[in-house]
Amino acid sequence: MQKNQENIPLVTADGTPLKISLARAQRRSKIIAFLMVFPLLLFITIAFIGPIADMLMLSVENSIVKKILPKSAEALQKWDEYSGQLPDEEVFAAIVEEIKQAKASKQHTKIGSRFNYESSGFSSLFRKTGRKVKKIKSPPFKDGLIKADKRWGEIYTWQVIKQNSSNYTDGYYLAALDFKREFSSGNIKSLESKDSIYLKLFFRTILLSTLITFLTFVIGFPLSYMLSTVSTRISNILIIFVLLPFWTSLLVRTTSWIALLQQEGVINDFLLLVGFINEDGRLAMIHNATGTVVAMTHILLPFMVLPLFSVMKTIPKSYVRAAISLGAHPWKAFWKIYFPNTGPGIGAGSILVFILAIGYYITPALVGGSSGTFISNRIAYHISSSLNWGLGSAIGVILLGIVLLFFVLYHRIVGINNMKLG
Amino acid sequence: MNYFMRTIISITAFVVVGMVSQAMATELVVVSWGGAYTASQQNAYHQPYMDRTPGVKIVNDDSAGSAVAKLRAMKQAGNTTWDLVDAVASDAMMLCDEGLVDEIDHNSALANGADGSSATEDFGDFIVSPCFIPQIVYSTTFGYRKDKVSRPMKSVCDVFDLKSFPGKRSLEKKPINNMEWALICDGVSPSKVYDVLGTDAGVRQALAKLDTIKSSVVWWTAGAQTPQLLADGEVVVGSTYNGRLFALIEEQKQPVAMLWDWQVFDLDGWVVPSEGKNKAEVMKYLRFATDTQRLADQAKFISYGPTRASSAPMVGKHAKLGIAMAPHMPTDPNNAKTTLLFNYEFWADNRDDLDAKFNAWLLK
Numbered sequence: 193m194q195k196n197q198e199n200i201p202l203v204t205a206d207g208t209p210l211k212i213s214l215a216r217a218q219r220r221s222k223i224i225a226f227l228m229v230f231p232l233l234l235f236i237t238i239a240f241i242g243p244i245a246d247m248l249m250l251s252v253e254n255s256i257v258k259k260i261l262p263k264s265a266e267a268l269q270k271w272d273e274y275s276g277q278l279p280d281e282e283v284f285a286a287i288v289e290e291i292k293q294a295k296a297s298k299q300h301t302k303i304g305s306r307f308n309y310e311s312s313g314f315s316s317l318f319r320k321t322g323r324k325v326k327k328i329k330s331p332p333f334k335d336g337l338i339k340a341d342k343r344w345g346e347i348y349t350w351q352v353i354k355q356n357s358s359n360y361t362d363g364y365y366l367a368a369l370d371f372k373r374e375f376s377s378g379n380i381k382s383l384e385s386k387d388s389i390y391l392k393l394f395f396r397t398i399l400l401s402t403l404i405t406f407l408t409f410v411i412g413f414p415l416s417y418m419l420s421t422v423s424t425r426i427s428n429i430l431i432i433f434v435l436l437p438f439w440t441s442l443l444v445r446t447t448s449w450i451a452l453l454q455q456e457g458v459i460n461d462f463l464l465l466v467g468f469i470n471e472d473g474r475l476a477m478i479h480n481a482t483g484t485v486v487a488m489t490h491i492l493l494p495f496m497v498l499p500l501f502s503v504m505k506t507i508p509k510s511y512v513r514a515a516i517s518l519g520a521h522p523w524k525a526f527w528k529i530y531f532p533n534t535g536p537g538i539g540a541g542s543i544l545v546f547i548l549a550i551g552y553y554i555t556p557a558l559v560g561g562s563s564g565t566f567i568s569n570r571i572a573y574h575i576s577s578s579l580n581w582g583l584g585s586a587i588g589v590i591l592l593g594i595v596l597l598f599f600v601l602y603h604r605i606v607g608i609n610n611m612k613l614g
Numbered sequence: 615m616n617y618f619m620r621t622i623i624s625i626t627a628f629v630v631v632g633m634v635s636q637a638m639a640t641e642l643v644v645v646s647w648g649g650a651y652t653a654s655q656q657n658a659y660h661q662p663y664m665d666r667t668p669g670v671k672i673v674n675d676d677s678a679g680s681a682v683a684k685l686r687a688m689k690q691a692g693n694t695t696w697d698l699v700d701a702v703a704s705d706a707m708m709l710c711d712e713g714l715v716d717e718i719d720h721n722s723a724l725a726n727g728a729d730g731s732s733a734t735e736d737f738g739d740f741i742v743s744p745c746f747i748p749q750i751v752y753s754t755t756f757g758y759r760k761d762k763v764s765r766p767m768k769s770v771c772d773v774f775d776l777k778s779f780p781g782k783r784s785l786e787k788k789p790i791n792n793m794e795w796a797l798i799c800d801g802v803s804p805s806k807v808y809d810v811l812g813t814d815a816g817v818r819q820a821l822a823k824l825d826t827i828k829s830s831v832v833w834w835t836a837g838a839q840t841p842q843l844l845a846d847g848e849v850v851v852g853s854t855y856n857g858r859l860f861a862l863i864e865e866q867k868q869p870v871a872m873l874w875d876w877q878v879f880d881l882d883g884w885v886v887p888s889e890g891k892n893k894a895e896v897m898k899y900l901r902f903a904t905d906t907q908r909l910a911d912q913a914k915f916i917s918y919g920p921t922r923a924s925s926a927p928m929v930g931k932h933a934k935l936g937i938a939m940a941p942h943m944p945t946d947p948n949n950a951k952t953t954l955l956f957n958y959e960f961w962a963d964n965r966d967d968l969d970a971k972f973n974a975w976l977l978k
Contacts, residue, residue, distance in 0.1 A: 298713030312967040316959055319711065387974045455782070456847040479832045557835055562787070562976040570973075576680040578966060 244592070251585035254361035257353075260303045261290045265357035273351045274378075283350075284333040288325060295322040309580055310363055311352045311375065317343050351375040364586035390587060393567040398594065400485060400566070401549035405496075407489045408545050409538065412496035416537075419497070420504035434497050437490065446558050449487040453478040453559075479561030487559050492548055496541035503537030539606050547595055567591060640895050641671045646700040648676030649838070650861055654915035655700075657933070659903035662911075666902075670895060681705060685714045685887060694889035697896050700749070703742050703881040704958050710745035715885040716893070717744040723897055727924035728906035736906075740881055740921045742958070747904055748883040748921035750912065753944035753953070754791050755877035757844055757859040758851035761869045770876040771799035773851055774827055784840045784852030787833035789972035790961060791853065791878050794954055796823035798876055804952070808960045817968065821975045833976075844870050856944050860917035864935055864942070874949040880956040881921065919945040 202210040258265055263286035271279040294300040304318025320341050328336035338345040352375045356363065366373060366380060370388040373380050415434070419427045437445060452458045455474040463469045477483060507530065515525035553568035560566070567587060574584030602608070644660070646652045652674050660672040677684060678700050688694040701709065709715045718724075720733040720741060727736035734741060740748035758767045763779055772779055773795070785792050794807050800823040802810050810816035824831075832849055834840055840854035841862040851873065862868050884904070886896055902908065909920035910928035917939060920926065929940050940946055 298711060301708070301711035308963065309966055313963050316963045319959075319962070383974075386978060387971065389970060389974045389977060392977050451846075454846060454848050562831075562833055576683045578969065579683055579686075580966065 247585045247588050250581055251364050251589050252360045252362070253582065254306075254356065254363075255359045256303060256306055257357045258359055260294050260299050261287060261353075261357070264290055264353070268350065268354045268357060271350070271354065273347070273354050276347065278334070278345065278347060279350050281332060281334050284337050284344075285331065288328050288333045288337055291318070291321055291325045295325060305579075307352055307356060309367075309583065310356055310373070311348075313343065314352070317341055317349070348376055351378075361582075364582040365590075367583050368586040368590055390567065390570065393565070393570060394590070394594070396481075397550055397567045397591075400481060400564070401546055404485055404488050404492060404549045405542050405546045407485065408493050408496040409542060411489070412493055412500055412541065413534075413538075416497050416500035416504055419501050420507075431501070434494050438494055442491065442554060443558075445491060446487055446555050449483065449490070449559060450478055453483060453486065478559050479564075481560070481564040483559035483561065484556045484564030484566075487555050488549060488552060491555060492545045495544045495548060499540040499544065500534065500537040503534055503540075507533045535606070539602070543599070543602055546598065550591065550595060639669055639671050640892055641673055642697045642892055642895060642899060643673050643675055643695060644698045644700070645675045645678050645681060645696050647678045648674075650857065650916055651918075652676060654912050654918075657915050658912035659899075659908055662908070663899055663902050667898075670899070672899075682708055682714075685709060686712075688887075689714055689889060694887050694891070696887050697890045697892050698899070699885050699887060700882060701746075701885050703746060703748075703883070704956070704961065706746040706883065706885045707743045707958060708962075709885055710743045714888060715745045716888045718747060718886070720747070723901065725901050725905040727922055728928070729924045731924060736922045736924050738923060740883075742881065745885050746881075746883050747885070747900060748881050749904065749909065750882050750918035751879055751921055751945055752882060752918045753856045753874075753877035753879050754786070754853055755856050755859070755944070756851055756853050756873040756875075757840070757862065757870045758873055759844060759847065759849075759869060760871050762847065762850050766871065767851060767873045768875065770795050770873065772873070774799045774823065776827060776830060779850060781850030782830050782832050782843075782848065783827060784832045784834050784843050784849045784854075786853060787835050787976075789968040790956075790965070792824060793817070793820040793968065793972075794878065795876060796820040799823060804876070804954065807954070808957050811968075812960070812964065817971055821971070824975070844868065856942075857916045857918050860942050864932070864937065872949070874944070874951070876952050876954060877944055877949070878954045878956055879944065882918075883921070913939050913943070917942040917944075919943040 204210055204213045264283055267283045267286050268279060271283060291300055294303060300318050300322040301315070304315045307314035307318070321337070321344070324340040328340065330336075343349050355373070355375055355378065363373065368390050370383045370391045371380050372383055419430055419434075422430070450457070454460070455476060455478075457478075459477065460469070460474045464471065464474070469475065477486070511529050511533070512522075512525050515529045516522055520528065550566075551568050553566060553572050556564055556566045557569050557572070560569075568591070571584050571587050571591070574580045574587070599608075644655075646655055656674065660674075664670060664672055675696065681699050681701050682705050685694070685696070685699070688696070699709075699715070706715070710717065720737065724733040724747065726732055729736075737748050740751070742748075756767075756770065756773060758779075760766070762781060765778075767773075767779065773783055793811055797807050797810055797816065797820050798804050800819055802816075802819075811820060832843060832852075834843070834852070834854070837855050837858055840849070840852035841858050843849045844852055844862060845866065845868050856872070856877065859870065859872060863870050863872070884900060886893060886900075890896060904922075906922055906924045906928065909922050910925040910930070912918070913920055913925075913929045914931065914933040920929065926945075929943065931937060932939055941948065944950065
């Protein structure tokens, strides 16, 4: 029977085998489907995957040393940096020649800044040497270079250059995690707690973002419940109030919080008027973590309310009524029947608010003072101000890792399918 | 010729003329700091130049704050859209070293001073980099609320004196300037400040001094914050750029006074991006915009000192307020009794390291 079927294949009306015809039709619809998502795919590749890959590269990239000082880096490989001796004349000759070239192509300060990220003083070392290197014309280059700047006669200088001359570096990640490489021994040491910056900021960012998420939930849940129970006409008006902050500039909203919360501000004046505090007891509610939490809870509230509202809208009222009519206490009916049904909304809202909060930087910069700034403020600082893009990228990659980790955790605990964005 | 044809021809002529005049107008993108500062440049340089040179249109861009980062990115992308950038001296040096901006032959590119001196003589030491065309001298200094102190503040060390002057202070959220002031007020001789700050013990000493007021400090990140905090009475004393304080005191009539003691001078000037597309036109503009009269004119609109020696005697009255501007200049002898000059080399070397230490200290 089976053999028979294989021998006489099924054919369509025009004589082509059914299998081929079917595959052809499917291929066509696959191509059409692909073409339809292609613009999106292209956009995501260019605007999302590309920059992230670029950021990953920047955080480990170190080819600048091999590009500008290729021969010196090569010659340094033969030198034993723990021998207690300066490198050979060969290395000095190579670096003199290469600094001359770098000076001509205006690259010498770039390499100086690169080493300066690892150890202070390299910026001026290369700048100064660049100015004087023309005068070093004949061997011995060692004496000439040390005359140009005595730091070339220190073993430490060469240890830094040698240990940072490979094409990739872990230096930015070490710095981003509060580690330090001691170039004189090559050991990696974690910074003392009093010198640590980034770990504290990562921890604070996660803590405050969690708090903000929780607060938006506490405020947003009853609000959404009310919105979903009143008549459509009223709920539409109230929804506009929820959305209103969306239509106001972020800066305006943040500065209004400053006017409200500052020590000479509206709230303190009111508390003083009603005698709740005295003139010396004005509360510090801004330029600290409180300011960040208050302002960001307000700004991110709609992202919690909207998914909650859309989920609550779909929960039939009869569920709770049925539970009560079957003898449940109203509170128990709410807790056992209504609340679990809002799960997808809570999940969606929480993850939206948390992920947005963890990357916020304008609001913390304006109202956070020193105790309410986030890790993203350091990223912004390194990208636009200190111009240490490698370190900025490394912090960015770690932050991305943390977000993904929370996402995976969420998926494990709640399940990503159990989320409703509205 | 019928009516229809005539209409067609006149429309075509209109469009062609429009396109030609569009093509003839050169647009120069000038990057500066925005706000009152860009307005002063608009009034003193851009508008007079456009009035004289009909084919040129100057477009302002307010992103000077991130000029180095953006110029680097533009060069990488191979499309530099800026023609002229207003930069602080340290940024100008960095850009010059990296070849992102052009070196200038000051004497041939710029006008002689009104007194006949060459441009290099007239600008003197202010030409801190071969790429840099100095424009103004500004300073970072303090303003205090006259009505909230028991006696006038005279010394920068009053900022560190919580007993005599209780209340909050606003300081920039950076080690630069704060560390210097802290050391001076901790008894370090001003001429030795950078020697001391270059050592670990010196950094600890500066931070320990800052520790004494840490709980009373509001940290600012944008120059406009201190004037606002002073106006709100949120702080008693705060540091910012002197021009901002002038606007607060003279234009907005707030009860604030200047504390010029140990103001830190810095320079601001033009640099020409080397990949700019209208360089010939930019150089013509620069010759005009940096002459003696124009630099003196800018001081009518903002209280920053002109960098040409020949402009100083021509500084007149404020364009709207009608008050003499000379006493409000940071360079005025009465204001400049004790000054520091921003130390470019020290901060180029130590900024990364001190910034990390400063931020670790902030988090403690």
